Amino acid sequence: MSAIQLDQQIDEFRRRFNLVKDEVSKVIVGADDLIEGILMGVLARGHVLLEGVPGLGKTKLVQTLSGALQLKFSRIQFTPDLMPADITGTNVVQEDGHGARHLQFQPGPIFANVILADEINRATPKTQSALLEAMQEGTVSVGKETYTLEIPFFVLATQNPLEMEGTYPLPEAQLDRFFMKLSVDYPSVQSMHTILNRTTRVQEPVPEPVLTGADLLDMRETVLAVPIARPVQEYAVQLVLATHPDLESAHPLTKQYVRYGASPRGAQALVLGAKIRALLHDRVHVSSDDIRAIALPVLRHRVLLNFEGEAERVGTDTIVEAILKDTAAP
């Protein structure tokens, strides 16, 4: 492949990305970073967790994104009484015309391309864990049968802060499966005015589908082709290792407040996210700046605090920021 073709491929990648982003921005106001982060997660074959208090448009954001993609969308509202079978589906007894009865699998809402797991932390951990296999392997096992999910498949989950009533913390294994955890903050004054202007009129903007599943898969291939030099990759590794309290290279804050550090999935997420960011900035190489830019959403939910950290209410963002500050870039 020639340099010109590669340049065209990169330009096409950026065009498609911006196409989706612009389409979502028609509906969602003042959330460019969120949109970009969610799209990064989608392109990295990952899942994204959105955290914020109710009413900030988390669900609307995901719905709008699914509307901009020509993909099958499914929404699961997590409640305390939600059962795993309500997500994965179950075998039900069917009777044919001859009166013979047999078990037939009834797919659950997880069989879609885009899953909105709304308020995921309101369900019990048992139900939350029903997503584990699907999120990692892209398959669902019911009884003796394993069903493969259609690709692209990604989960966009929202959750309320843990301090709120009736919430259950997500299992560590499931948290690790999320590519990013994005925090949704209150919109600015200007954004509020725009939101009101758009949503209190007769016609609300409706997103148009601008990207197909095939396009998404092409973009994923482009991302994986971006090279990364060892010094930059070494930087990503150092960042991840700095979150491990048992290692010599651990940051002092890590040693004091962290129980478990980021897994290799964290390093993978760092590199993939950095590659996407490099492409978005018209570069064919990954830089330490790319890694630094995505380190916070990638690592914040992968750093698990110990009792002291919880007791002192040390935010994981504080720890990750300290690591970024003290780790030398190439």
Added chain:
Amino acid sequence: MRRNRFMDRTVAVLLAFAGVGILVRLLNLVVIFDPRFMNYFWLAWIGGLAILVVARNVATGEPRNQQMASAASALDHRAKLHDEVVSAWWFLDHEVRGPWIDLHVGRAAEKLQSLDVGRLLPLEVPPRSGLALGAIGAMILLAFVPLPFVPGLLLSTPLPTDVATFPDRDEELDEIEALLGEAREIDPANGQDLAAIQEFEQLVDQMRDPDLSLADTAAQANAVDALVDEGNLNTNSLLEGLEEMGSDLRRAEETTPVGEALSRGDLDSAAEEFAALAESLAADNAPSGELQQALEQAAENARAGLEDLAAALEQAAQALANQDAAAASESMMEAAQSVDDLSDLVESQQFQNQAAQRMDALREEMRQQENAAGQATEAGGSASESTDAESGGEGDPSRAAGAPQGGQQSGQSQGTMPPEALEPGAPQGASEGASGEPSDGDVPAGAVPSMTGNTQGLDPSGTGEIPTGLGFSPEQKTGEATSLDVQLLMESTAAAAGEAATEPEDRREEATRQERSRLDYRNVPSELTPAQQELLNQERIPREYRNVIREYFQAIRPQNGGAPTGETGETGETDD
């Protein structure tokens, strides 16, 4: 990049070495190092600095690929290239190829071509260079600027600028020897001068021997000191006696020029005036009656050493009384000759003093050098001993131990030669007051007059050539510690009850009660010269009142066993 790194490393090495240098110099404030050690230290310092700079920048330098990676990183940071050069260099260095990598490297190359590397990476002065320069400056200041308050800080103690340097030692001794030769030529007949000159010449010979130290020549120097001092005392006494004679001679018109010349110490003129007076008498010029009286009075004031002059004047007075002008003229000629001899004596003493002064300066210089070397070799606690040795001259144990100065010689020197007493114009009482203590022998070392204080006033000409410091040079004050010859008698005392009670008597020492000298001071033979005795025995009457007192006693003097006369100057004798 490489130059900046070189400068960085060099500055770091300089800073470290300057720190070491300053540390050693500061340590040198407490511990006095051997000068040889300091020399070796500075050599090692310079050599080590050069080696380390080379080693850090060459032998232990980074491999080329690391240097390139560092340069790439610096370029990325300066040009905000987002690790593009670092990344491209890594792919090139590791020969990783591919379409994407080729595109990446191509883009990086284009970027680099558009960059002004020299502007992005200029030669930078390391931030610690100011500190390093300051440290180096401080070290140089400490190392080479003399700090007199720190003994041994310098490689050698700074010498006074007016003292001859050590390499000039032989030349200086030659000049001293020349001065002694002049003194010998002027006054070859004087036995005392001859002895002093011979002793002096022996000292000069000893000083020429490089194997002999100051301590080895101390005894000879002490002997020379004593002789020169004695000569000074005699000279001083002679000058005072001549001044008194001059005062008496000014009473007559004929001898007024002679008296004035004697009073101002111009002995050559005085001799010429005596000769002129002799010729005048021979020419049958009638002398006045005052001349005879003035000559008699002058003859009465004869001091030790002025006997010949006094005798000549007395003979002249007698001849005048006998109306024998020829005899009087001959006596005047003898007086002229006597004054001329005295002039030679004083001039010879001046040359000796000059020689002594130069010898003193030379020995002082040598002492300072020996002390500097001694202090450098002694560590820590020996510093105080060095100080004592320096002040005590030749390192005599008694002086180092702070023993009081005693003995006959020291007592005489200190007691009879206070600076005030040697001033020609000073009142007599001053010298007498100071001379009352010489035999005590307990004058502390600190009470020794200074070299210049000892000799001031001995230069009648005011040229500064007369004073001699040799007599009071530090090495002279190195005699044995004095002590009373005490016999500690054992006295029987009543014993206390106890185990010792088995003996009828206990013998206890009562040193304080029995501490008596067995030698009566009146039996101590005097070793004073006549001139010294003259000084000691001088009456305590100020000179300006002597004539008044003399005239008073002459006025009340009973004539023919009767009542005193009411006039003065009528008798030829005085009884003062």
